[in-house]
Amino acid sequence: MMNELFGLVQRAPDIQLWYDQSLSPDVAEVHKVTSQELFGLTKTPRAAAQELQDAQQAFLRQQR
Numbered sequence: 001m002m003n004e005l006f007g008l009v010q011r012a013p014d015i016q017l018w019y020d021q022s023l024s025p026d027v028a029e030v031h032k033v034t035s036q037e038l039f040g041l042t043k044t045p046r047a048a049a050q051e052l053q054d055a056q057q058a059f060l061r062q063q064r
Contacts, residue, residue: 023056030055 009015020028034051037043043051 024059027052027055027059 020031023031030052034043034048038045038048
């Protein structure tokens with residue numbers, strides 16, 4: 001299975017990695033919610049980006 005996946009990735013003209021998997025659980029939750037709000041047209045892209053940025057900054061402050 002891994003060989004098949006590796007072959008697919010090698011032949012793909014481009015790929016997008018699983019961004020949310022690299023986030024902390026709290027920031028990933030904000031990402032999930034703001035994505036739903038964007039698709040639901042209940043939040044602007046600017047507001048969603050700011051909320052995600054704020055969540056990431058809060059996470060980084062906790063890591064210090």
